Amino acid sequence: MNWENPSRLYVVLDGLLGAHLLSFVFRRFAVGLGLTGSEAVLEFGAGTGNVTRYLAPLLCRGERLTCVDISRPLLAIAKRRVRRHPNVEFILGRIERLDLPEGAYDKAVVHYVLHEIPEVERPSAVGALAAALKPGGMLHLCEPTWASHGIAPTAVRELLAGAGLVEISLREHRLLLVERVCTAVFAKPELKN
Secondary structure (H helix, E strand, C coil), rough: CCCCCCCCCHHHHHHHHHHHHHHHHHHHHHHHHCCCCCCEEEEEEECCCCCCCHHHHHHCCCCEEEEEEEEEEHHHHHHHCCCCCCCCEEECCCCHHHHCCCCCCCEEEEECCHHHHCHHHHHHHHHHHHHHHHEEEEEEEEEEEEEEEECCHHHHHHHHHHCCCCEEEEEEECCCCEEEEEEEEEEEECCCC
């Protein structure tokens, strides 16, 4: 799949599935982050905004949601989905090549993204996410774990620990009775005095 320029079929299917059939999955993920509304949130791999449209209204106290993706067409759809929320900004590009402010985000959100990144590029992407988090900031992720299309929970652990993040929780479970997924929360350690 060419994520920078996805096929029209993918865009249409993602729109139908994300906006209608699977919307409860994205809503549950966003609500499950436990946002208070005052966090600065970085969404990595925002795509068409399936999670974005549920995150944006949760940040009701003036904080920002920064959405990063490598696909201009997908980000255009995401922008339309949340156009009523002025606290959302969109950045086109590879996260490891962006000049994101270091230590600026309370939360980083990754939903079905890491498994699509070539294995050799994953450490630099996760390293950029970790650098963008404030000390004490949390990274929340959900990834499929199928051997043919996914990332193993052990690989998630190694990858995030390699970026200096500490595991808070990680569990593998079924989503929609069929798909095996890994949901996890990792934290950036607090600075020591």
